[in-house]
Amino acid sequence: MPERLDKLVSERFQLSRRVARExxxxxxxDVEGVRQLDPGFEVEPDAAVTFDPNRPRPGKVERxxxxLYEDRDVMIVDKPAGLLVQPTPARERDTLLERAGRYQIHKRGVKKPYVGIVHRIDQHTSGVVLLVTNPKAMRPFQDLFRARAVDxxxxxxxxxxxxxxxxxxxxxxxxHAGDNRRGVSRVPGRGQSATTHFRVIESYGTVASLVGIRLETGRTHQIRIHMAALDHTVVGDPIYGRRKRPKFPIRFPRQALHAATLGFEHPITGETVRVDAPPPPDFAGLVEQLTRDHGATKAAPTVAVEPERP
Structure with missing residues (x-):
């Protein structure tokens, strides 16, 4: 069973729980060679974990x-995996919210920055996030997301x-799906409606697939839960999927999920905005290793067939 990273570090390196968390x-x-800043990150008991007590704190460049895009109303940023969008009750200092405020102070010269959050992605998911920087724009962008008018x-x-x-x-x-986890309901009338569209991009032997996913709704953990419901658990996901499923042949220290694109019609300027974020190095490296080990087969493009005319 997975356990908290700070607990594993405490036990493995004979540290107090407080020292391990710090x-x-x-x-x-590091977990599997990747720096991990979340004490509550869940890891497998046999995960490769290293501890370097002499390593300095992450520098300003890393923070x-x-x-990717900004105007007087919004900033669209590429969030790295491992960074919270906003603090939890534990009051984390380094969050996307804090970084965006600091950016406005130093880059825009704003003395009292405003940062509004209209949507989120998971801490261990990378990719595009839209932040509102003008309080007058908050309601229009909330309405945009509520109307499902964002790609x-x-x-x-x-x-x-x-x-x-x-x-x-x-x-x-x-x-609650009966196992202390969120999940899907197959009982009519129960649960929040959720719709996910998927398209296979390529596959790697019989081991894994790279999938493009488009959200119609934006529920908490929607992609991860829906993929697990199809028995296609997101690689590296420590929470969803079958508890006793065979171990994936490649270790990956987070869920292999990346928010690649955000597109919409700007509710204030009327401009069409589309922003893309390339997959980060760890995600790209996973795809490269799968290709080396198992080969890659591109999915055949979908062809629309015109109906015959009488």
């Missing part, structure tokens, strides 16, 4: 925000191969 937060702990596309590496190239998942989500 070591993780200082950036002195910068990568801005959100993700990339995911999932376990196994698909029988169909593309599909639509309409399974309501519930907070």
């Amino acid at each position: 070591a993780v937060e200082r950036g002195q702990v 910068r925000v990568n801005v 959100r596309e993700y990339l995911a590496v999932v376990e196994g191969v698909f029988l169909t190239i593309e599909g639509r998942i309409d399974l309501p989500l519930v907070d």
